Amino acid sequence: MWLTFLHMFHKRATIQYPEEKIKLPARWRGRIVLTRDPDMGERCVGCYLCAAACPVDCISLQATEDENGRRYPEFFRINFSRCIFCGYCEEACPTYAIQLIPDFEMGEYDRQNLVYEKKDLLIDGQGKYPGYNYYKVAGLAIGGKDKGEAENEEPPIDVKSLLP
Amino acid sequence: MSTLYIDGKPFEVSSGKNLLETCLSLGFDLPYFCWHPALGSVGACRQCAVKVYKDENDKRGRLIMSCMEPVTNNQLISIDDVEAKEFRDHVIEWLMTNHPHDCAVCDEGGSCHLQDMTVMTGHSYRKFTYKKRTYKNQQLGPFINHEMNRCIQCYRCVRFYKDYAGGKDLDAFASRNKVYFGRHEDGVLESEFSGNLAEVCPTGVFTDKTLKQHYTRKWDLTMAPSICQHCSLGCNIIAGERYGSLRMIANRYHGEVNGYFLCDRGRFGYEYVNAPTRLKIPVFQNGSTEDVNITRLLKQISSLKGSTIIGIGSPRASLESNYVLKKLVGESNFYLGVSETDYRLTNLILEILSKGPARPYSMKDVEESDAVFVLGEDLTNTAPMLALAVRQSVRQQPLKKVESAKISLWNDAAARELIQNEKGPLFLGTIAFTKLEDVATSTCHASPDDLARIGFAVAHLIDPGSSPVNELTELEKSLAQNIANTLLKAERPVVISGSSSGSDAVIKAAANISAALQKKKSNSGIVLVVPECNSLGLGLIGGQSLAKAFDESAKGKVEAAIILENDLYRHATLPAVDKFISSTKNIVVLDHTINATTRKATILIPTGTFAEADGTLVNNEGRAQRFFQVYEPANGIKESWRWLIQLSEGLLEKNFNHWKNQADVIQSLAKEIEIVKGVDTIVPPPHVRINGQRVPRQSHRYSGRTSMLANINVSESKPPEDSDSSMSYTMEGFRGQPPSSMIPFFWSPGWNSVQSVNKYQEEVGASLRGGDPGLRLFNPGQNNSVKYFETIPEKFEAVKGKLLAVPLHHIFGSEELSSKSDAVSKRIPQAYVIINGEDASSLQASEGEEIKFEIDGQSYQLPVKISKEIQKGVVGIPIGFADVPYADLPAWAILKT
Ligand code: SF4
Ligand code: SF4
Ligand code: SF4
Numbered sequence A: 001m002w003l004t005f006l007h008m009f010h011k012r013a014t015i016q017y018p019e020e021k022i023k024l025p026a027r028w029r030g031r032i033v034l035t036r037d038p039d040m041g042e043r044c045v046g047c048y049l050c051a052a053a054c055p056v057d058c059i060s061l062q063a064t065e066d067e068n069g070r071r072y073p074e075f076f077r078i079n080f081s082r083c084i085f086c087g088y089c090e091e092a093c094p095t096y097a098i099q100l101i102p103d104f105e106m107g108e109y110d111r112q113n114l115v116y117e118k119k120d121l122l123i124d125g126q127g128k129y130p131g132y133n134y135y136k137v138a139g140l141a142i143g144g145k146d147k148g149e150a151e152n153e154e155p156p157i158d159v160k161s162l163l164p
Numbered sequence B: 001m002s003t004l005y006i007d008g009k010p011f012e013v014s015s016g017k018n019l020l021e022t023c024l025s026l027g028f029d030l031p032y033f034c035w036h037p038a039l040g041s042v043g044a045c046r047q048c049a050v051k052v053y054k055d056e057n058d059k060r061g062r063l064i065m066s067c068m069e070p071v072t073n074n075q076l077i078s079i080d081d082v083e084a085k086e087f088r089d090h091v092i093e094w095l096m097t098n099h100p101h102d103c104a105v106c107d108e109g110g111s112c113h114l115q116d117m118t119v120m121t122g123h124s125y126r127k128f129t130y131k132k133r134t135y136k137n138q139q140l141g142p143f144i145n146h147e148m149n150r151c152i153q154c155y156r157c158v159r160f161y162k163d164y165a166g167g168k169d170l171d172a173f174a175s176r177n178k179v180y181f182g183r184h185e186d187g188v189l190e191s192e193f194s195g196n197l198a199e200v201c202p203t204g205v206f207t208d209k210t211l212k213q214h215y216t217r218k219w220d221l222t223m224a225p226s227i228c229q230h231c232s233l234g235c236n237i238i239a240g241e242r243y244g245s246l247r248m249i250a251n252r253y254h255g256e257v258n259g260y261f262l263c264d265r266g267r268f269g270y271e272y273v274n275a276p277t278r279l280k281i282p283v284f285q286n287g288s289t290e291d292v293n294i295t296r297l298l299k300q301i302s303s304l305k306g307s308t309i310i311g312i313g314s315p316r317a318s319l320e321s322n323y324v325l326k327k328l329v330g331e332s333n334f335y336l337g338v339s340e341t342d343y344r345l346t347n348l349i350l351e352i353l354s355k356g357p358a359r360p361y362s363m364k365d366v367e368e369s370d371a372v373f374v375l376g377e378d379l380t381n382t383a384p385m386l387a388l389a390v391r392q393s394v395r396q397q398p399l400k401k402v403e404s405a406k407i408s409l410w411n412d413a414a415a416r417e418l419i420q421n422e423k424g425p426l427f428l429g430t431i432a433f434t435k436l437e438d439v440a441t442s443t444c445h446a447s448p449d450d451l452a453r454i455g456f457a458v459a460h461l462i463d464p465g466s467s468p469v470n471e472l473t474e475l476e477k478s479l480a481q482n483i484a485n486t487l488l489k490a491e492r493p494v495v496i497s498g499s500s501s502g503s504d505a506v507i508k509a510a511a512n513i514s515a516a517l518q519k520k521k522s523n524s525g526i527v528l529v530v531p532e533c534n535s536l537g538l539g540l541i542g543g544q545s546l547a548k549a550f551d552e553s554a555k556g557k558v559e560a561a562i563i564l565e566n567d568l569y570r571h572a573t574l575p576a577v578d579k580f581i582s583s584t585k586n587i588v589v590l591d592h593t594i595n596a597t598t599r600k601a602t603i604l605i606p607t608g609t610f611a612e613a614d615g616t617l618v619n620n621e622g623r624a625q626r627f628f629q630v631y632e633p634a635n636g637i638k639e640s641w642r643w644l645i646q647l648s649e650g651l652l653e654k655n656f657n658h659w660k661n662q663a664d665v666i667q668s669l670a671k672e673i674e675i676v677k678g679v680d681t682i683v684p685p686p687h688v689r690i691n692g693q694r695v696p697r698q699s700h701r702y703s704g705r706t707s708m709l710a711n712i713n714v715s716e717s718k719p720p721e722d723s724d725s726s727m728s729y730t731m732e733g734f735r736g737q738p739p740s741s742m743i744p745f746f747w748s749p750g751w752n753s754v755q756s757v758n759k760y761q762e763e764v765g766a767s768l769r770g771g772d773p774g775l776r777l778f779n780p781g782q783n784n785s786v787k788y789f790e791t792i793p794e795k796f797e798a799v800k801g802k803l804l805a806v807p808l809h810h811i812f813g814s815e816e817l818s819s820k821s822d823a824v825s826k827r828i829p830q831a832y833v834i835i836n837g838e839d840a841s842s843l844q845a846s847e848g849e850e851i852k853f854e855i856d857g858q859s860y861q862l863p864v865k866i867s868k869e870i871q872k873g874v875v876g877i878p879i880g881f882a883d884v885p886y887a888d889l890p891a892w893a894i895l896k897t
């Protein structure tokens, strides 16, 4: 009884949601977004690793390429009515494209509305991992970055040269 | 047999093999790069190191390359030795110093041998901090993508392309750590087998460009075992689907048929399945698709009940479809939808193969034969993989020298060094130039009749009991003598011929040679190539010729014709087919792709392609092989045989609706047609379960199943159930190795790439576990009652004002379906005709100029190519090309000015 009484003076754990918002840590695993690289290019390269890692198989996409060889997803779909917010996709992603963010306010009356397409997922920012640009470290040539122009690369070999 | 001790455990192994393949056969995981089961060992990559010990007292041992060391009795080796492991780890680490950070955008990822080997050795972080080497890529044409940064310099590509497949335009350039693999300049890879680079290269340097257009990881494909439909050899393939479209074709190992490889027509010819030329909805009465539904369509067809309906079968449709059609229209109303020539030649070939006495050789047999005589076939273009097999056969005789020098046959570099340019006997007799000439002992170009005469002469020289040939030139006589002597000297001689020259005499000559040889050599064989993937199957079902159907209809006796998966304009002349169609009131066509015949249909029913159908084909050696449906098509499209069963409900009193699945149909067929007895047993029946489970078409990593259709409906629908086989369309099911006839993809823990096939074989390079699939229908026993063909054609004489038009085949362009595929269509040459220089000068035509002529009343106007490789008085015409009207060749071309 005494203990119960004391609790009256403790800080309240219940907050007046939705008038009052909860503060979530940056690494909280909520709604999933697709981010952009520092040059505002789409980060996702359509490698399918997130889809493979997803234990409930709720990610599907199709990779495609622009005229200069840069890969990106033609469509990217997450069925949030299946997603368990485990964060495996984010862990699997080699480009930091897919990220879980601190937002859980996704309730819908119609389950169909929980199917998010790329237009619903892609944001205009880098999310939690600023600075990384996969194409700057990959060997693939894309528009604006030819062979040998990535970080830590020699210029392309001249096959016809006899110099040692 | 020898005893080999691996890490202290004894194993009984066969002697003579190298340690690497022996360890792999025993199921050990030992990393390698440069060794390939079909290419042998060169010891270039240093990845396969193991320790060997002198004896029990030797505790230190020494590191050796297991691919270069033969197995010896009581040998002691260690795979798990710490030093050996470290060595293998370091080799990968060095290879990786320059490897790009590409896996995410690399088409090899998920089926990459380099990834697998890296994981296997345990290397994970790049400690080397210096800059990475880079290369520029090349444009290599519509089939193959090049990304040279990913190369690990294992040399497999050039060893396959040049040494194995005889290609000339791929090589290693530059030196040291700059070595470059590519062409001397950008350009289309010329070899017909370039697609294999995607599988041979253990990295993502060479990848399938058609897959790249709709890229899907291997783990995301729904795959099924299938059979290539683009020529008569019936190579085994794996076909993979994603999101309702066919994405890629990969090799499916078959020890007897195609081994580890495929030709480019087979690998890249699949795109017609997704092409805009596909038929997706029923069409009714001259193109209107309004208010067409299946019920109305079936009602319309039922209204034909009681009238005379004929059925026209197809050499590119399955046994099942042809059989059900025949049953539907009745024995006397079933016609084989092939040209008169093909009809005659296929029946002739069936007779030769089934009666013997020569044994039909498989492609593996051809590879191992030590003397080959090709008569009348341009194999590279009519049966590409057979040409590849012939290329291997010319190594057989020189390899004896290698054996006697006590060098193991798998020791590829040493063997090639010893053989140098020496080649075993290969004689070619063809109408025009053929690519195998570079390895041939001698080649002769002539008209079909003259080729046949040489063939008959060879047969007579081998066995004087066969008819002699008069009026041979000295040259021909000595050639025939040379061929006869060589074939007689060989241990496993083979004669290869077929229907592509359109000549009975050529085939009969080949049959005579093989029969004569068989008398003296019980180990000899014959291979006969037929026009299409199921030509023999159609012939076995049997029916009347197409011309008879045309006659019947001209007499006004035909009220309706059901045409099964067949473009009649490819089997008869335009006027003849037009006349047939106009004199037949109802033309019901079942097909999957738009063509000239489907445009004329009054009722058009869309059917499934091989990827959307179950069926059985009989290949050129009489091997019945089953292909499985890869995915359930949209729009209610069905296999032709399913449609036909449904049609029977409206058309017949005693219909076939008790046939519920493929097994029911094939069982009925096997019971009815004596010679195909057993075709219903080549795969396990559909009710069979392994440990209570089906065999899944999807890998356990298949992704996106709760999302891929969520845009249409968020509630997932039940996956389709397969009533035709014991495979499932899902990722659930039996995870062990399925029976050899039902392998949807090769995968084994730690082995994601196609190299995992090693784990599915009895022993590396041998048959699949449980025996290679399929059933050989012809097994002529020791039949000594040789009956020779006797009519020998007259010597060919050029005729003034005329040229003898003979068919020429092209790997890209002559086959109907692959030509509708995007990548293949880019490789189809311009239409042309080829004539001899003398004819050209008498016609006053120069290279590239058009000449005019008429065949069978149809006019042709085509640019000329001049060649000394074609006989005077003969004109070669590419067949199957869209802009070259069909004519039943050989036929006389009347020159016009
Ligand atoms: S893992 Fe990342 S880069 Fe790959 S498909 Fe998913 S979001 Fe795109
Ligand atoms: S070749 Fe293999 S290891 Fe290299 S980038 Fe491609 S997938 Fe990755
Ligand atoms: S291109 Fe491929 S096959 Fe050729 S050497 Fe490089 S890694 Fe080996």
Ligand code: SF4
Pocket (backbone or CB within 6 Å): B228, B229, B230, B231, B232, B233, B234, B235, B258, B262, B263, B264, B265, B266, B267, B383, B384, B385, B386
């Ligand atoms: S050889 Fe014939 S059956 Fe084999 S892959 Fe090529 S086209 Fe297909």
Ligand code: FES
Pocket (backbone or CB within 6 Å): B020, B031, B032, B033, B034, B035, B042, B043, B044, B045, B046, B047, B048, B049, B065, B066, B067, B068
């Ligand atoms: S596989 Fe043995 S050295 Fe390459």
